[in-house]
Amino acid sequence: MIPIRDNIPTQRRPVVTLGLIGVNLAVWLVYELPDLGRAIVDSGWFPCELDGACDPPGLPWPADALTSTFMHGSWAHVLFNMLFLWWIGGPMEAAIGHARFVALYFVSALAGAAGALLLEPEAITVGA
Secondary structure (H helix, E strand, O other): OOOOOOOOOOOOOOHHHHHHHHHHHHHHHHHHHHHHHHHHHHHOEOHHHOOOOOOOOOOOHHHHHHHHHHOOOOHHHHHHHHHHHHHHHHHHHHHHOHHHHHHHHHHHHHHHHHHHHHHOOOOOEOOO
16 A cells, blocks of 8 residues: 555665755754744745735745745654655656756745745745
């Protein structure tokens, strides 16, 4: 039911996938876990920044849109996202290569932030 491994051999080690999982877990453990509420306010993306309707703390909106991709709202959020990244990321990285996978990851992150803007323009956006 839940894929643990596959029978499709890969020629490359998924270094980007492992690196992204490591960065996400490190951000969760070191930065978010001690003060989750403050971390989300500091590094989450506030879509209202685009039209100047709010003045949130932290970085300007383009940086927040990127840093919010490494933020997660709970243990379940970070663990399930990393599990999914492991299942999908490794084979995808092997298929398209390291550089394209990094580009796909960040383009997808920005597309997710744009989707969140359309669906819930007043909410703080974190994670995938």
